[in-house]
Amino acid sequence: MAKTTNAYRWGYCSLSIEGKSTLEEREDIITRAIDMYLSNVDETNVRGETYEGRIKQTSGYQFVAPGFSGIEYQAEVENRKGKSKFKFLISEKVREELN
Secondary structure, rough: OOOOOOOOEEEEEEEEEEEEOOOOHHHHHHHHHHHHHOOOEEEEEEEEEOEEEEEEEEEEEEEEEEOEEEEEEEEEEEOEEEEEEEEEEEEEEHHHHOO
16 A cells, blocks of 8 residues: 655755765765755855865756756765765655645
């Protein structure tokens, strides 16, 4: 049986990486990108225990596949293993009756 939900707002995120990074670094950087999305911030410097770099929003909505779109963010960070490039698609959905 399918479970129903009364959620009003939900989101999803897609991530691709060129380079080496730890799971903790990935989680931290993607969390910061989601915070940027929710706060409507276009660009920011980031620094963690093992990395530092910059995240920025690209030109706006980017479409990945039919029915899946979002705002694209890119990050370049440097850690102990070298430089890494991240790309994120972040999207948010709100129940239609709330619009």
